[in-house]
Amino acid sequence: MEQDWPMLTEKLPFWLEESRKIASAGKVASYIPELARAPQDALGICIAGRDGRQLTAGDDTLSFTLQSISKVFTLLLALMDRGESAVFSKVGMEPTGDNFNSMLKLELVEPGIPFNPLINAGAIVVSSLIRGATPAEKTDRILAFFRELAGDDTLAVNEAVFRSETATAHRNRSLAYFLKDNKVLEENDDVEKVLEVYFRHCAVEVNCRSLARMALVLSLGGKDPETGRELIPRRYVQIAKTFMVTCGMYNESGEFAIRVGVPAKSGVSGGILALVPGRCGVGIVGPALNRKGNSVAGMKLLETLSAAFDWSQF
Numbered sequence: 358m359e360q361d362w363p364m365l366t367e368k369l370p371f372w373l374e375e376s377r378k379i380a381s382a383g384k385v386a387s388y389i390p391e392l393a394r395a396p397q398d399a400l401g402i403c404i405a406g407r408d409g410r411q412l413t414a415g416d417d418t419l420s421f422t423l424q425s426i427s428k429v430f431t432l433l434l435a436l437m438d439r440g441e442s443a444v445f446s447k448v449g450m451e452p453t454g455d456n457f458n459s460m461l462k463l464e465l466v467e468p469g470i471p472f473n474p475l476i477n478a479g480a481i482v483v484s485s486l487i488r489g490a491t492p493a494e495k496t497d498r499i500l501a502f503f504r505e506l507a508g509d510d511t512l513a514v515n516e517a518v519f520r521s522e523t524a525t526a527h528r529n530r531s532l533a534y535f536l537k538d539n540k541v542l543e544e545n546d547d548v549e550k551v552l553e554v555y556f557r558h559c560a561v562e563v564n565c566r567s568l569a570r571m572a573l574v575l576s577l578g579g580k581d582p583e584t585g586r587e588l589i590p591r592r593y594v595q596i597a598k599t600f601m602v603t604c605g606m607y608n609e610s611g612e613f614a615i616r617v618g619v620p621a622k623s624g625v626s627g628g629i630l631a632l633v634p635g636r637c638g639v640g641i642v643g644p645a646l647n648r649k650g651n652s653v654a655g656m657k658l659l660e661t662l663s664a665a666f667d668w669s670q671f
């Protein structure tokens with residue numbers, strides 16, 4: 358990585374502007390009304406190296422909400438809270454091939470548990486597994502965890518986005534009630550309280566720098582980049598990275614693995630978290646999405662970087 362910095366520093370602004378040109382081909386998500394306010398042509402990136410260096414370009418200071426990217430980290434916290442066997446008794450390990458908010462397989466396939474923790478149904482179950490007596494207590498623990506990984510004590514929930522999703526999330530509500538009926542959410546899991554935790558962690562606001570720092574921790578196998586202290590057990594990071602490869606980029610995960618070849622997770626806000634194991638963490642925002650729900654310009658920029666620096670793990 359160190360030998361790549363000079364070329365990266367020189368080329369990144371150009372590559373970013375080249376990628377930005379295709380943002381007009383995408384569409385900003387609007388099913389959560391508040392997300393529709395994001396700027397269509399924005400594109401920002403931060404690359405965080407293991408030596409503490411950060412390289413940024415474009416709209417790297419733009420704030421956006423984590424949305425689905427948060428699912429990687431709530432999975433990690435649930436694994437730390439409950440252990441592997443408890444978590445995977447309630448959520449599977451396989452990609453679905455369906456939309457991220459699909460209900461289809463919950464009914465069609467025995468035993469009715471969500472296929473994986475990165476689709477909405479799976480992430481809602483994971484939210485129910487976070488320790489804490491109340492939604493506020495669970496959210497506080499999630500925030501404390503995210504802040505530590507991001508190296509930013511100011512990370513907070515964007516209340517407007519939270520309220521906007523809460524008011525319009527009919528499908529997520531249906532999924533959650535279905536999971537309750539299937540007894541995947543248990544007797545003492547109040548559906549609305551579980552959803553509150555889920556909507557709040559989706560609405561945590563970041564920028565490219567904080568996102569890149571979270572990615573860097575994963576690229577270092579769970580270690581704090583400054584102190585070397587273990588923040589997440591290596592085994593759990595391995596699990597999270599594997600899900601990122603198999604289901605991190607919605608129904609474009611296979612194509613992304615071929616074109617870019619690194620663990621990554623995107624969200625409907627246009628964020629992408631990507632990491633090159635042992636080398637760097639990457640945070641990107643580009644709100645205009647392609648038909649699969651991934652940042653159209655962000656994908657192009659990652660593809661360019663991967664080709665230039667041989668990032669593919671395969």
Ligand code: GLU
Pocket residue numbers: 423424425426457458477522529556559623624625626
């Ligand atoms: N909060 C969003 C939802 O549940 C997250 C979706 C996403 O980013 O894929 O619809």
